Amino acid sequence: MAVHGGLDEAELHTFCLDPTAVLDFSSNLNPLGPSEAVLRAAAAADITSYPDPRSTQLREALAAQSDVHPDQVLVGNGATELIHLLVQAYLGPDLCCVILEPTFGEYRAAAEMAGSRVVPIRATAENKFRWNIATAAQTFRDRCPSLVFLCNPNNPTGRYLDLPEVEELADAIPKQGLLVLDDAYAHFAEQAWDACSLLERNNIVVLRSLTKAHALAGVRLGCLIAPKSVVAAVERRQHSWSVNAVAQTAGLAAVKDEVHVNRARCAVRESRDYLSHELRRLGLTPEPSVANFLLVDVCNASVVRKALLQQQIVVRDCASFGLPQHIRIAVRQRHECEQLITALAEVMSP
Numbered sequence: 001m002a003v004h005g006g007l008d009e010a011e012l013h014t015f016c017l018d019p020t021a022v023l024d025f026s027s028n029l030n031p032l033g034p035s036e037a038v039l040r041a042a043a044a045a046d047i048t049s050y051p052d053p054r055s056t057q058l059r060e061a062l063a064a065q066s067d068v069h070p071d072q073v074l075v076g077n078g079a080t081e082l083i084h085l086l087v088q089a090y091l092g093p094d095l096c097c098v099i100l101e102p103t104f105g106e107y108r109a110a111a112e113m114a115g116s117r118v119v120p121i122r123a124t125a126e127n128k129f130r131w132n133i134a135t136a137a138q139t140f141r142d143r144c145p146s147l148v149f150l151c152n153p154n155n156p157t158g159r160y161l162d163l164p165e166v167e168e169l170a171d172a173i174p175k176q177g178l179l180v181l182d183d184a185y186a187h188f189a190e191q192a193w194d195a196c197s198l199l200e201r202n203n204i205v206v207l208r209s210l211t212k213a214h215a216l217a218g219v220r221l222g223c224l225i226a227p228k229s230v231v232a233a234v235e236r237r238q239h240s241w242s243v244n245a246v247a248q249t250a251g252l253a254a255v256k257d258e259v260h261v262n263r264a265r266c267a268v269r270e271s272r273d274y275l276s277h278e279l280r281r282l283g284l285t286p287e288p289s290v291a292n293f294l295l296v297d298v299c300n301a302s303v304v305r306k307a308l309l310q311q312q313i314v315v316r317d318c319a320s321f322g323l324p325q326h327i328r329i330a331v332r333q334r335h336e337c338e339q340l341i342t343a344l345a346e347v348m349s350p
Contacts, residue, residue: 002105003320005328006217017312023336026316028155028185028293030215031267031332034250035260038214041253042246051245058248061255062223066196066206071228074235075251077242079184079209079222082234083149084110086205086224089233090146090178091116098145100131102156102321104182107149119143122322125297129157129287133165137172144174151182153189156321156328158289163193173203178230180205184222185291187213187261188268192290202227212292213261214254221247268292272331278341282348292331298348301327307347313340 005026012019034042055075063070076082083106091097093115099107101122111118121136123129140148150169153160161169166181173179183206186192198204205226211217221243224234243251254260275294279286286294298304301317301324308315316328329340 002109004105005316005330007314011309015309017309021312023313023332023339025330025332025340026314026328027217028212028291028328028330029217030213030261030264031271031292031330031336032260032264033215035214035254035257037257037260038216038250038253042219042250045246045249047245049245051241051243051248053241055243055248055251058243058251058255061252062225065255066194066225068196068199068225069228072199072225072231074224074226074231074238075243075248076222076224076238077244077247078211078220079182079207080106081220081238081242082207082222082224083107083180084113085234085237086147086178086180087111087114087116088237089230096143096145098140098143098148100136100148100150100154102129102154102318102323103149103151104155105320107151111147116146119145123157123159125323129154129159129295133161133168137168140169140172140174140177145177148173148177148179149182150179151184152195153183153185153289153291155185155291156293156295156316156318156323156326157287158291158293158295159287160189160290163197166195166198170198170201170204178203178205178226180207182207184209184212188265188292189290190265190269196225199225199227205230210251210254213264214257216247216250216254219247219250221251267333268331271334271337274334275329275331275337275341278337279344282341282345284348286329294329294331295323295326296329297325298327299325301325304344304347308340308343311343311346313343315340
């Protein structure tokens with residue numbers, strides 16, 4: 001099982017901490033929480049009947065939002081389910097999967113579970129977590145991957161490739177290969193470009209998560225947007241009633257609530273700027289980020305995380321990303337960020 005952010009109730013119990021009193025900076029969610037419209041919709045969902053197995057209304061709403069046909073959209077039990085279904089459809093023993101790392105752990109977990117050869121292309125701290133696009137493109141040509149996973153904006157670095165860079169990568173994908181663009185955090189970018197603009201190439205799959213932009217982590221809801229043939233191949237492998245009634249109803253309300261996401265983007269920008277400034281004041285160097293989190297080198301992530309936990313604050317230890325010196329800090333509301341900085345100043349003091 002891949003490692004993720006979020007509260008570990010067993011760990012909190014060990015430290016005698018009340019989960020409701022802990023500030024969670026390890027989960028990258030909308031800092032404003034779900035909108036009132038989404039909460040009302042979720043509360044009113046019909047839980048006595050089976051949900052629509054094809055999530056028809058939500059599918060149509062997402063298609064309209066992205067200006068694609070509904071048959072190009074598949075709704076899933078979180079983007080994670082869709083990642084695993086994609087891998088089941090397009091990978092297997094002796095097939096190659098290229099992953100641009102460091103990144104979300106489910107890509108590798110799914111590919112390894114399928115017995116595929118995983119080829120990482122790793123961006124390093126020394127190169128400011130930037131990939132060499134030309135080198136990556138050549139790797140695609142040399143290795144002929146069936147799937148390439150790119151999280152953009154990247155988790156955990158917050159780096160964001162622009163459209164020409166992604167087009168260069170897409171050009172290098174071999175015939176029958178697919179470039180999977182996971183843009184779960186694009187809602188928080190000030191100058192985001194639409195990944196769906198690349199769908200006409202027919203080798204692009206766009207993954208989106210309603211979890212991040214709408215703070216629906218407990219609901220589990222994501223979507224895949226791709227050529228109809230890809231959606232059909234993935235949908236054949238999806239379990240019946242994968243997306244429950246509460247998720248479908250809440251998701252439909254979320255898609256209609258653009259105002260809430262816009263407000264969150266502004267709140268993230270303000271708090272991210274504050275955090276960046278204050279972290280530098282403490283002698284730390286956060287990586288530039290367009291997303292709702294910051295990656296920070298603290299020398300020993302495990303020690304710093306445990307020290308903050310004693311103060312009822314949880315951050316993400318990035319050792320599972322291959323970055324044991326780094327923590328990832330989610331951007332929360334300003335007053336909560338102030339509490340984090342106060343605690344971190346104490347932890348980092350000589």
